[in-house]
Structures are given as C-alpha cells and as structure tokens.
Amino acid sequence: MVVVGLSVTLLISTISHIHIVSSLESTRVLANQSGNYTFVKEWGSKGTGDGQFLRPHDLEFDKDNKYLYAADRDGNRIQVFDQNGTFLFKFGQKGQGDGQFLVPYGLDVDVRGHVWVADRGNHRIQQFDGKGNFISKFGNLDGHPSSEPGKFDNPRFVEVDKALKYVYVADSKNNRIEQFDINGNLVRIIGKSGDKPGEFNLPTTIEMDSKGNFFVTERGNERIQKFDSNWKPLLSWGTKGSSDNEFCHMEHIALDKNDNVYVTDPQSDKGCSKQPRVLKFDSNGNFITKFGSYGTEPGRFIDPEHLAIDNEGNVYVSDRSNNDIQVFSPITISQNGHSQKEDKYFSCVSTNELNPPEGTECGHKITKTIGHANNLYAR
Secondary structure (H helix, E strand, O other): OEEEOOOOEEEEOOEOOEOOEEEOOOOHHHHOEEOOEEEEEEEOOEOOOOOOEOOEEEEEEOOOOOOEEEEEOOOOEEEEEOOOOOEEEEEOOEOOOOOOEOOEEEEEEOOOOOEEEEEHHHOEEEEEOOOOOEEEEEEOOOOOOOOOOOOOOOEEEEEEOOOOOEEEEEEHHHOEEEEEEOOOOEEEEEOOEOOOOOOEOOEEEEEEOOOOOEEEEEOOOOEEEEEOOOOOEEEEEOOEOOOOOOEOOOOOEEEOOOOOEEEEEOOOOOOOOOOOEEEEEOOOOOEEEEEOOEOOOOOOEOOEEEEEEOOOOOEEEEEOOOOEEEEEEEOEEOOOOEEEEEOHHHOOOOOOOOOOOOOOOOOOOEEEEEEEHHHOOOO
C-alpha cells in the first residue's frame, strides 16, 4: 500500500499559453504538517511479502539516490526500493551462512555502492555489492558474543569512510567503537563504558559529516557526541527528557548534505511524553525543528526507528511498530506568508490530465500551496 499526501492547491505556470489551476481538497496535509516538514507518502505493512516488513530498521541511500536499502530486521533480509517506494529487489534470509542474517540492524552504502550490514544476532559485519551479492565478512565467526578485540557483542551499526580506508562499528554491548581497515583487520578500539566525553553507554549509530567529523548516539546516556576525524571529543548534547534538546529511548541519526543532524526519538520510556518525533539540529547541536506525534495515521509514528535523507532534503523514516516507511518533505515560506514546496512526485502535467503518459514533456513546475505560516504547526 502506498499513501500519498496531496496539496490543497496546485498553482501551475503557463503551458503553451494554457493556464491550469486545479484545486484538490485534502485535509491530510494540513493535519500532518508540523515543524516545517509535511507528510508526502508512505508504504509498507506487516508481513513477509515484497514491500512488507517485520520491524523495519536502518535506511540508507546510495550516493545517487537510485536505491534505498531497508533493513527488514525480523524478516532477516534487506529490501531495496526506489525513491518513490517501488520495490526493486531483496537479498538475505535467516541463518548463519554467508549472505544470511540474524537480526540485520544497521547498514551503510559506501561510495562504490557496496552495502555493509551490521548482522547483530550473528555478531559480525557482512559486505555485499549493490545487488546483494556476498563479498566478505568479519567479526565473530562462531555466532557468539565476545568482548575480545576485533569481535562484537550485538553490533548495531557500521560506517565506511569516503576514502574506503576504514570501517567503523558500533559495538553496542561492549560500549565501544571499533575501527577496522577496509579488509576487516582491527586498527584500534575507541572509548569505554561511561558517561564522560569519549565514553559510551550503548552506542547505536555512527555517522560521518562532510568534514570527516563523527557523530555517535548513545541509548544509555541519551546523548549525541561529536568527535573530530581523529576521535577527539568536540561536544555533546542531550539528556533524558522530553524537551527540544532531550531524548527518551533515542534511536538513530542521519545527516543531510548540510551536516544537519536528524534524530528519531520515540519518547517511549516511563515518564516521557509518549509523543514520538523526529528532531533536527545543526552540526553543533543547536535545535532547529521537530515533527511527528503518536498515531497510526499517515504522518504520525508509534516507534520511529531509523531514517535517511535524500539529496533533495526529503526525510525517510522507518517505524518498526507501524511496519512502514514514511516520507516527509521540507516546507519553505514564501514572501506572502504561505508555506510552499515543489513536489517531485507531481512534477509534470499535460494540458488535459494530471497524470500524463511517461515521457510527456512539460516546461513548468508545480508549487503546492499548503497553508499560511500561522498554521504551520497545526496537527
């Protein structure tokens, strides 16, 4: 099932001297518009079929946004979609053999298009080509957790640098980051258990920004730490709570092309708001905006897990309880005070239909007028 959010008004520029103005009623966009982001579409449901999920987790695009890789955690497979949510292919099944998984959790796509998967239940990292063909593995080859150097206890995330020199693994239950060369040989261990700068309590995600800095989330400390390229601590932000710079059962992060940091925050622990959300910060931890609330309707979350940002700034969020992926797009404020956005999903019309045949040429853009800025945070 794919659900697409429509705009209130479509304003279309001249096409061969023909003006078209089409008003489409939609309460969904207004009801799910908050924090300068608006709901666009969703796909997925509970199941084992193509495009269905059993607790979807990490999402990662390749560098060209051709493929969106989704870790189907309890389905023990990786599913691959295009930007519009169309299922393309899948790989993996439950097991301990090469190319098999036991709770695939986090993944990364390197600059070559190779896919690296943190195979959490098998306590190892596996590498595949972009089509899902197995290449290599390293970590615990016996399938049992270990605290020995170069081995893992529930690894939750893997990150490969752009130079294809190093691979970094969030060794979650050992409360450390392990650095390997590209062939899986241990280089060094970073951090230890604790709450001081450079220490970790259940690290869950590693992300690198455009300058080579590292960002690490910690479930146990409910914070994000930022490090330089040599893993020197620079700053941190967050503590347990429900304010705009606090987290409650925080999950994961993703960075956009401007190095802004997006966080999935379910707010699910006792004493917290129970209003799941996505928060956005700049690279120094300054709060920018947030969106989301509790529910099963499009644009709402029960348990937001991972997220990915495409090259156009659209935010893709997996919800492991709703078993879906939702897409949100940024809203800009025009000079007249209305919130507007160009919608790539409705980027071309002909003179007589809103869904032209493939290949129709149009010389215009569609602008969606969503509402006045005073109503931007309506739910």
